[in-house]
Amino acid sequence: MNIVEIQVNEELKGERIDKVLSSVNKEWSRTQVQGWIKDQVVKVNDKSIKTNYKCQENDKIVLTIPEPEALDVVAEEMNLDIYYEDEDVLVVNKPKGMVVHPAPGHLNGTLVNGLMAHCKDLSGINGVLRPGIVHRIDKDTSGLLMVAKNDMAHESLVQQLVDKTVTRRYKAIVHGVIQHDHGTINAPIGRDKVDRQSMTVTNVSSKDAVTHFHVIDRFQDYTLVECRLETGRTHQIRVHMKYIGYPLVGDPKYGPKKTLSINGQALHAGILGFEHPRTKEYLEFEAPLPIEFQQVLEQIKNNR
Structure with a gap:
């Protein structure tokens, strides 16, 4: 104790x-x-x-x-949407509503549980709870993730993230009409001192965070944007878009209470690109918008 x-x-x-x-x-x-x-x-x-x-x-x-809870992460058969796989890496399209890795109180139904059933080997660098996990996306964000199947691949992919050479592009629907076509948000992110479960733009105990965005389409009260991550802080896009006055539609933590009918934020990690750890070939993948995202988009298109 x-x-x-x-x-x-x-x-x-x-x-x-x-x-x-x-x-x-x-x-x-x-x-x-x-x-x-x-x-x-x-x-x-x-x-x-x-x-x-x-x-x-x-x-x-x-x-x-109290002593930490002993965790036993079990493999679970799942119908994973695998976009690419070889001996070193795997690219999976995570559905909205799925947690990436287990945590105390949430040990089942995560992407890691499914990966453990799908793969015999995953990188062990991040320990028993996050085998193979190089980066993550939020539970209610859908889209592409790269997974390391051995430590060599893991170290290479992490270094690419550090070097900011990984391509990560997201589509998002935000409240409000953004007038300028392009923008860069360069604002450090840290934990909110009042709500420790939330992140915020702050200079206290923060890390540099940079998000580039461009407008894809404008509607009566909303904007469809593509965001490109230069860094990968927790809730980065959600926090940055709120910071400039355009919070994500459906975001239960950072958005307005009155929003469109969608279960969680309208955010999709649609494009992922990286250099293969072994062959050094650049690989890029694109996952289409999930049905719920498309339905909300059609709803606002019809109302403009």
Whole structure:
């Protein structure tokens, strides 16, 4: 067991207990902290408290961090949409609604579960939970991912991401009509200090983030854009488009509540290109827009 003790000073007086604890370690999300509070492994002055407890000066907070859950990731037969595969790499078109890799509390039904049933070998660099996973896309984002089947391929693909030579183009429907045809958003992204489950443009504990976009079509209240990632930060396109005033349609975290009828953000990773780790040949793949995305597009086209 790992025990953390915190003495509340005048600066922290009046702050919620979950906010105080999540500020101690940036790896602890407020949701995770709230779970610990509900499990009664957080004590204030030797007493259990609720998640909305407001700290008082000189409070003694004791957190007993539980041992990590033992994870056993099992292979699951799935009808994966494989675009390319050889001894080194695999390119798969991930459907909307599928999580890329397992996590505590969500160990089944992920892309990794399906890949483990499909492949005998995957790169082990990212450990048991993320075998072969070089990069990821959000649960409600559809589209293409490259997967490494051995460590040589993994290291090569990661280096290409670092060198910014991988082609990653997304289509998105955003709220509002963008007047300029092209644009570049160069704004650092880090965790939101209020909501640790969200990302935001900030100069505090952030990383450089660059998104290029161009307008494909304009409608009465919406714009269809293609975004090209130069970097690959968490929620990058979603955060950047909101930052410039054009949040993604259907985005439950960064978009408006009143939006078009779509289950999650209208974002599709349609084009993926990279240099093959062994042959050095440039490979590029394109996946068509999923049906739900096309239906929303037709809806706004008919209303303009």
